[in-house]
Amino acid sequence: MLEIVKREGTYLWFYFSVQLEQLLPYWVLGMMLGSAVSVFLKDRIHDTFRSLGEKKLGALGIVAASVLGIASPLCMYGTIPIAASFSKSGMKDDWLAAFMMSSILLNPQLILYSAALGTTALAVRIVTCFLCGVTAGVLVRIFFRRKSFFNFDGFEPPKSRDTDPNPLVRYLKNLGRNIKATGLYFLIGILLSALFQRYVPSDVMTGLFGGNEAWGVLMAATIGVPLYACGGGTIPLLQGWLWDGMSMGSAASFMLTGPATKITNLGALKIILGLRHFLLYLAYVMLFSLAAGLAVNLIV
Numbered sequence: 001m002l003e004i005v006k007r008e009g010t011y012l013w014f015y016f017s018v019q020l021e022q023l024l025p026y027w028v029l030g031m032m033l034g035s036a037v038s039v040f041l042k043d044r045i046h047d048t049f050r051s052l053g054e055k056k057l058g059a060l061g062i063v064a065a066s067v068l069g070i071a072s073p074l075c076m077y078g079t080i081p082i083a084a085s086f087s088k089s090g091m092k093d094d095w096l097a098a099f100m101m102s103s104i105l106l107n108p109q110l111i112l113y114s115a116a117l118g119t120t121a122l123a124v125r126i127v128t129c130f131l132c133g134v135t136a137g138v139l140v141r142i143f144f145r146r147k148s149f150f151n152f153d154g155f156e157p158p159k160s161r162d163t164d165p166n167p168l169v170r171y172l173k174n175l176g177r178n179i180k181a182t183g184l185y186f187l188i189g190i191l192l193s194a195l196f197q198r199y200v201p202s203d204v205m206t207g208l209f210g211g212n213e214a215w216g217v218l219m220a221a222t223i224g225v226p227l228y229a230c231g232g233g234t235i236p237l238l239q240g241w242l243w244d245g246m247s248m249g250s251a252a253s254f255m256l257t258g259p260a261t262k263i264t265n266l267g268a269l270k271i272i273l274g275l276r277h278f279l280l281y282l283a284y285v286m287l288f289s290l291a292a293g294l295a296v297n298l299i300v
Contacts, residue, residue: 008198015194019236026116026235027186034109035175038073039162045071046082049099053091059141065095066133069102070111070126079103080268084152093149094141102133105259109178113235117242117251120300124252128292132256135288150272185233193236197244209246217293220250221257221286234258249297256289 037045049068052061074082083096106129114122140149161177164170209216238251259265261282270278 011198012194015197016190019190019193019239023116023186023190023236023239026113027182030109030112031175031178031182033112034073034107035171035178037071037108038178039167039171039174041071042073050086050089050091053086053089053095059094059138061092061095062098062134062137062141065098065137066102066130069099069133070106070129071108072099072103073107073109074103075264080152080272083150084272087150087152092141093144094137096150097140098133098137101136101260102129104265105129105132105256114255116235117239120248121238121242121251124248124296124300125255128252128256128296132260132285132288132292136284139284149277151274152272182233186236189233189236193240196237197240200244209241209250214290214294216247216250217253217290217297220246221253221289221293223254247297248300249293249295252296253289253293256292257285260285260289 045068049065052064052068055061057064072079072082079100083100086096086099087093106125111122111126114125117125162170162174164173208219234254238246238254242248242251266278269281273281
């Protein structure tokens with residue numbers, strides 16, 4: 001029995017160490033980039049978005065809003081008060097929908113993490129998240145032109161924790177919080193990936209997520225709901241699944257439904273959407289992720 005335990009431990013350490021060696025540089029660079037954007041560029045990004053509201057861009061503003069949402073480093077609980085301040089300044093709900101949707105799905109830090117999955121997966125993630133934001137904005141513009149989609153009552157602009165007068169100290173404190181918030185999830189993700197690689201046959205993963213079948217895309221979209229806790233923590237899982245035969249469309253669906261239905265994000269969104277609009281949001285996320293996954297499988 002002891003020999004079996006030692007042997008299995010050796011196998012698991014091999015899978016764990018190989019993936020840790022491959023992904024650690026992306027995680028470290030992601031931490032550094034994410035903190036740099038948060039400390040030095042966050043206000044500029046949000047000021048740029050606020051200034052766009054003063055221009056008569058019409059529907060084109062939805063595109064800009066989706067891009068700036070991806071560039072924003074804030075989590076959803078940080079994004080909502082910012083969006084509330086945008087709304088109070090007169091910004092339309094369609095722009096806010098595009099900004100918030102893409103902000104939920106992607107940020108500069110997660111972009112760098114996702115580079116570990118390869119250029120194709122990275123491009124798919126950026127494009128699908130951007131289009132998800134744009135589509136959300138367009139739908140709100142069409143169906144909620146004359147009525148409000150969000151309710152930001154009671155939200156005030158967030159207080160920044162990056163207040164130290166020394167720029168280097170501000171950056172290092174932010175970096176420390178970033179590492180504390182994501183480090184454990186990153187290691188858990190690698191451990192889960194090692195367990196999958198050791199004990200789940202690759203043909204099982206191929207059967208679930210492989211090929212161009214709608215079933216694989218549906219499974220990936222569904223499993224993204226309970227498994228997604230942290231963007232960095234899911235990268236090891238996705239890398240292992242892609243090695244084992246997961247289709248790119250299934251990966252796209254997982255990368256959309258995961259952050260969009262992350263429990264902390266859902267809790268924040270329920271507050272500002274109300275039950276009816278919240279259910280519309282969930283239906284939109286699932287339908288868009290399925291359509292995007294099928295489209296990616298046809299193209300890639």
